[in-house]
Amino acid sequence: MAELWMPGATRMDVGDHAPTDGGPAKAIPHITWDKNATAARPVALVPYETLVAYFGKNAAGKRAAPHILWDPFTGRFTQFVPATSRSKSLADAPGGTRTNRAGSVVIQIEALFFPHCKVGGEVYARLADTPCEGWAELHAWVKSWGVADAWPNGRPEKCSRNAKNWTTKSGWFPHAAVPENDHDDPLSWPAFPAAPKPGTGAGTGSSKTYQPFPGGDWFRKKPKSAIVTAMGKRLVAVGCSAYTSGPGPQWTEADRKSYARWQRKQGFTGTAADGWPGPSSWAALKVPFVKEV
Numbered sequence: 001m002a003e004l005w006m007p008g009a010t011r012m013d014v015g016d017h018a019p020t021d022g023g024p025a026k027a028i029p030h031i032t033w034d035k036n037a038t039a040a041r042p043v044a045l046v047p048y049e050t051l052v053a054y055f056g057k058n059a060a061g062k063r064a065a066p067h068i069l070w071d072p073f074t075g076r077f078t079q080f081v082p083a084t085s086r087s088k089s090l091a092d093a094p095g096g097t098r099t100n101r102a103g104s105v106v107i108q109i110e111a112l113f114f115p116h117c118k119v120g121g122e123v124y125a126r127l128a129d130t131p132c133e134g135w136a137e138l139h140a141w142v143k144s145w146g147v148a149d150a151w152p153n154g155r156p157e158k159c160s161r162n163a164k165n166w167t168t169k170s171g172w173f174p175h176a177a178v179p180e181n182d183h184d185d186p187l188s189w190p191a192f193p194a195a196p197k198p199g200t201g202a203g204t205g206s207s208k209t210y211q212p213f214p215g216g217d218w219f220r221k222k223p224k225s226a227i228v229t230a231m232g233k234r235l236v237a238v239g240c241s242a243y244t245s246g247p248g249p250q251w252t253e254a255d256r257k258s259y260a261r262w263q264r265k266q267g268f269t270g271t272a273a274d275g276w277p278g279p280s281s282w283a284a285l286k287v288p289f290v291k292e293v
Helices: 048-057 135-144 163-168 216-220 226-237 253-265 279-285
Strands: 026-031 068-071 076-079 106-111 117-119 122-124
Touching (some): 048 076, 226 253, 226 279
Antiparallel strands (some): 068 076, 117 122
16 A cells, blocks of 8 residues: 655655545656756755755745655655645646646655756756666655656656646656646656566665665674675765764774764654664665675
8 A cells, every 4th residue: 555655754744734636646846946056157955954944844835845855866855745635836826727636646746956056076967967866765655656657748858738638647747847837847857767677676675775774783793794884885975974984894983973963864862863773764874785795
């Protein structure tokens, strides 16, 4: 059964839930586009936490909150309303199609991105050029709600606002392709993940994609392992590094301090943020699967 709240996403329920109108299931990709940059003048990406606070706590932001905020650079997600509620990210003119409700679900996703943003010294002209961390998990959750792997009004790079397709077809509709909306975003979007081949064990969320939680006691033994290195690299990628060298492969106090920063970023406090990994924070970190030698 499809889950109302995306597994692994931080939940920040802004309330004001309202039902959709029924019909073909849809997903609407947006980009935050909170800065105007150019190839000649790139601009640093706005912090993820800034957008979380805007949609989750600011009155104006709540009135425009999507279902999901996605950071394609780290694979972080925050969800503001359940899948079956309408969100309010689309313009909805009186008397026309109720854009935010026009389907059994109308799941709206804001990717933290704007063209020519600068992250870690690199400049990204298109969303599709980013690491797209977490896209497979996001896609799988959206698909579980019956949203077809299709772009009825065209991919973001070239799309139309065909009202008949909007009314009759399931799939992904770029913000630019939704009736009554005049925005240009998201301009690009990653391709749908390929279906795994039978027997490969490489499906979304499998142990071949992310490292299973080794158990809390495993870390307290201060292991020397490729898993520690992979974990440390993820902690660096999500901005939680306390390392002066490394990381890995030997578990050290720097690993524990870095992991404590990650736990606090996930909202844990006190002894729940002591730096010793637990299953919930580990699942959210999405450590890539590594094969021990």
